[in-house]
Amino acid sequence: MIKSFEELIEKARVLENKKVAIVSSLSEHTVKSGILAKENDIAEPVFIGDKRKIEEILKKLGKEPSDYIIEDSKSEEESALRAVELAKKGEVDIILKGNISTSTLMKKILAKESGLRTGNLLSDVFITEDTSKDYPKLIGMSDGGINILPSLEEKKAIIDNAVKVFKRLGYEKPKVAVLSCVEYVNEKIPSTVEAKKLQEMNERGEIKDCIVEGPLALDLAVSEFAAKLKGVEGKVVGNADILIVPNIEAGNIFGKSFTYFTHLKVGHIIVGAKIPILIPSRAETEEDRLNSIAIAVFMENLFE
Amino acid sequence: MIKSFEELIEKARVLENKKVAIVSSLSEHTVKSGILAKENDIAEPVFIGDKRKIEEILKKLGKEPSDYIIEDSKSEEESALRAVELAKKGEVDIILKGNISTSTLMKKILAKESGLRTGNLLSDVFITEDTSKDYPKLIGMSDGGINILPSLEEKKAIIDNAVKVFKRLGYEKPKVAVLSCVEYVNEKIPSTVEAKKLQEMNERGEIKDCIVEGPLALDLAVSEFAAKLKGVEGKVVGNADILIVPNIEAGNIFGKSFTYFTHLKVGHIIVGAKIPILIPSRAETEEDRLNSIAIAVFMENLFE
Numbered sequence: 157m158i159k160s161f162e163e164l165i166e167k168a169r170v171l172e173n174k175k176v177a178i179v180s181s182l183s184e185h186t187v188k189s190g191i192l193a194k195e196n197d198i199a200e201p202v203f204i205g206d207k208r209k210i211e212e213i214l215k216k217l218g219k220e221p222s223d224y225i226i227e228d229s230k231s232e233e234e235s236a237l238r239a240v241e242l243a244k245k246g247e248v249d250i251i252l253k254g255n256i257s258t259s260t261l262m263k264k265i266l267a268k269e270s271g272l273r274t275g276n277l278l279s280d281v282f283i284t285e286d287t288s289k290d291y292p293k294l295i296g297m298s299d300g301g302i303n304i305l306p307s308l309e310e311k312k313a314i315i316d317n318a319v320k321v322f323k324r325l326g327y328e329k330p331k332v333a334v335l336s337c338v339e340y341v342n343e344k345i346p347s348t349v350e351a352k353k354l355q356e357m358n359e360r361g362e363i364k365d366c367i368v369e370g371p372l373a374l375d376l377a378v379s380e381f382a383a384k385l386k387g388v389e390g391k392v393v394g395n396a397d398i399l400i401v402p403n404i405e406a407g408n409i410f411g412k413s414f415t416y417f418t419h420l421k422v423g424h425i426i427v428g429a430k431i432p433i434l435i436p437s438r439a440e441t442e443e444d445r446l447n448s449i450a451i452a453v454f455m456e457n458l459f460e
Numbered sequence: 461m462i463k464s465f466e467e468l469i470e471k472a473r474v475l476e477n478k479k480v481a482i483v484s485s486l487s488e489h490t491v492k493s494g495i496l497a498k499e500n501d502i503a504e505p506v507f508i509g510d511k512r513k514i515e516e517i518l519k520k521l522g523k524e525p526s527d528y529i530i531e532d533s534k535s536e537e538e539s540a541l542r543a544v545e546l547a548k549k550g551e552v553d554i555i556l557k558g559n560i561s562t563s564t565l566m567k568k569i570l571a572k573e574s575g576l577r578t579g580n581l582l583s584d585v586f587i588t589e590d591t592s593k594d595y596p597k598l599i600g601m602s603d604g605g606i607n608i609l610p611s612l613e614e615k616k617a618i619i620d621n622a623v624k625v626f627k628r629l630g631y632e633k634p635k636v637a638v639l640s641c642v643e644y645v646n647e648k649i650p651s652t653v654e655a656k657k658l659q660e661m662n663e664r665g666e667i668k669d670c671i672v673e674g675p676l677a678l679d680l681a682v683s684e685f686a687a688k689l690k691g692v693e694g695k696v697v698g699n700a701d702i703l704i705v706p707n708i709e710a711g712n713i714f715g716k717s718f719t720y721f722t723h724l725k726v727g728h729i730i731v732g733a734k735i736p737i738l739i740p741s742r743a744e745t746e747e748d749r750l751n752s753i754a755i756a757v758f759m760e761n762l763f764e
Contacts, residue, residue, distance in 0.1 A: 345708070386743065438689045
C-alpha cells in the first residue's frame with residue numbers, strides 16, 4: 157500500500173521504465189515535465205512536435221538533445237495522431253498532453269480507429285495525501301475532470317475506474333465514500349438518493365472489489381472523530397480511501413482547493429482507455445505533473 | 461478590512477457586548493462555547509435549557525453559575541420558542557443552536573409569528589483565511605449549508621447576503637467569483653450559464669455593491685498565477701473575496717475540506733433573518749464556534 161507521493165516516486169523508479177508521449181512539447185514548462193521524468197528515472201519521455209523547436213528548448217535548459225527521443229511533427233493534429241499511433245503499436249505507455257488543446261488530443265484518442273478505446277467510461281482519478289489522518293495514506297477523488305452530470309450507471313463506472321487505480325497502488329479492497337452534503341437520503345437532494353443506490357449495488361455484488369458507503373458528508377467520510385460525535389458507524393465511515401463526488405463542479409473545486417489552499421502534493425490521471433492519459437492543468441506545477449506520471453506508470457494494462 | 465480571525469476576535473472585543481442565546485445548552489461542548497464567548501469578551505451568553513442541568517455543567521467546568529444568565533426551559537421546543545421571544549424583544553442579538561435538532565429550531569425561527577423573518581432568503585456564509593495569497597485576507601464561500609438547488613434568483617439572493625456580510629467586515633466592494641469547473645459558458649454545464657447571467661445582472665446594476673464575475677474555476681478565482689498562465693483577465697479573477705458555489709454539495713465538501721484537510725480556522729453564519737443564526741456542525745471545534753460568534757456580532761441590523 158503506497159502511502160505518500162515520496163513512496164510512489166521511489167517505487168515507480170524501481171519499475172521498468174515506461175515511455176510517455178508528450179504531445180506537442182513546445183514550451184519550457186512542458187519539456188521540463190519530460191526531463192524531470194527522465195532524470196528521476198520514472199519514465200522515458202517521447203517528445204512530439206517541431207523537432208528544431210524541441211531541440212532548442214532542450215539546449216536552453218542545458219540538456220543534450222541527442223539524449224532524448226524526439227518525434228518530428230508539424231502541427232497539433234499531427235502530433236496527436238503520432239502519439240495515438242505510437243500507443244497503438246505499444247511504443248509508448250502513457251500519453252501526456254503538452255501544448256495542444258484538450259479537445260484536439262481527445263478526439264484523436266477517442267476516434268474509432270485509434271485502437272485505444274476499451275468500451276469503458278473515461279474518468280479522471282485525482283489523488284492527494286490524506287492530511288485528515290495522523291498517519292500517512294493517499295486518498296483518491298473522482299470525477300472532477302471529465303463527466304459533467306454522471307448518471308447512476310456512469311457513477312458506477314467512475315467507482316470501478318477509481319477502485320482499479322487504487323488496487324494498483326496496493327489498496328486491496330478500497331473503501332469508497334459516495335459524498336453528498338448529508339449522511340441520510342433526502343429525496344430533495346438527488347445525490348443522496350444515488351449514493352444510497354450505489355451502496356446497495358455494492359452490497360448486491362454489482363460493484364466489486366471495494367466497499368461502498370453513501371451518502372456521506374466529507375467529515376463523516378474521513379474523520380473518525382466526526383463520525384463518533386455524530387453517532388454514524390460503517391466500514392468506510394471515518395476512513396475512506398476514495399471519495400466519489402456528486403458532480404463535476406464539486407470535484408473540480410475540491411481538487412483545486414488542494415493545490416491553491418492547502419498546497420498539498422497532487423496527481424491525477426484519466427483512465428478507461430487502453431493507456432493512461434494525463435491532462436494537466438496549465439497552472440499545474442512540474443512536481444504535480446511528475447506525480448501524475450508516477451501514478452500512470454503503475455497502470456499498465458489496467459483495461460484490456 | 462478585517463484580514464484574519466485574530467483581528468476579527470480583537471475587533472469584536474471592542475464592540476459593545478452582544479447577547480447570544482444558546483438554545484438547549486445541555487452539553488459541556490455547548491456550554492463551553494458560551495463560556496469562551498464571555499471570557500474572550502466577544503458576547504454574553506444566554507443559556508436556555510434545564511436550569512439545574514446548566515448550573516451543574518457550569519460548576520463542573522469550574523464556573524460560578526450566578527455569573528451567567530440562564531433561562532429555564534423544560535423542552536427543546538420551549539427553548540427554541542424562548543430564544544425567538546427574546547430575539548423578538550431585542551433581548552438577544554444572535555441565536556446559536558445547542559443540543560436541539562436543526563429543524564425544531566428553524567421551524568420556530570421561521571414561523572410567521574416569530575417576528576424574525578425579513579422576506580429575504582436565508583443562506584449560510586462560510587468564512588476562512590485565504591491561504592492562496594502571500595498576504596492575509598479572509599475569503600467567503602456560499603452556500604454550502606442551506607439552499608439545495610438554488611435557482612438563478614436564489615443565487616442572486618445568496619450573493620446579496622454574502623456581500624452584506626463582507627461589507628460589514630470592511631470589504632467595501634467585494635469581488636465575487638461565481639464558480640463552476642471551467643471559465644467559459646458551456647450549455648451542457650448549467651452552472652456556467654447561470655454564472656454568466658449573474659455577471660450580466662451585476663453589470664446591469666441588478667446585483668449591487670460588488671463586482672461579480674463568472675463562470676470561473678477555483679484556480680482562476682483565487683490565483684493570479686493561474687490566471688496569467690491561462691490568459692484570463694478580469695476584476696475578480698485571481699483575487700476573489702467571495703466564492704459562490706454552484707450547488708450545496710460543492711459548498712459543503714469545499715467548506716469541510718478546510719476543517720479536515722487544511723486544518724484552517726473557519727466560521728460560518730446564517731443570514732437573511734432579523735438576527736444571525738449559528739448552526740454549528742456537531743464536530744465543530746470550540747474555536748470555530750467562537751469565530752462564528754465573532755462574525756455574528758458585526759451583523760447587527762444587517763436585514764431590517
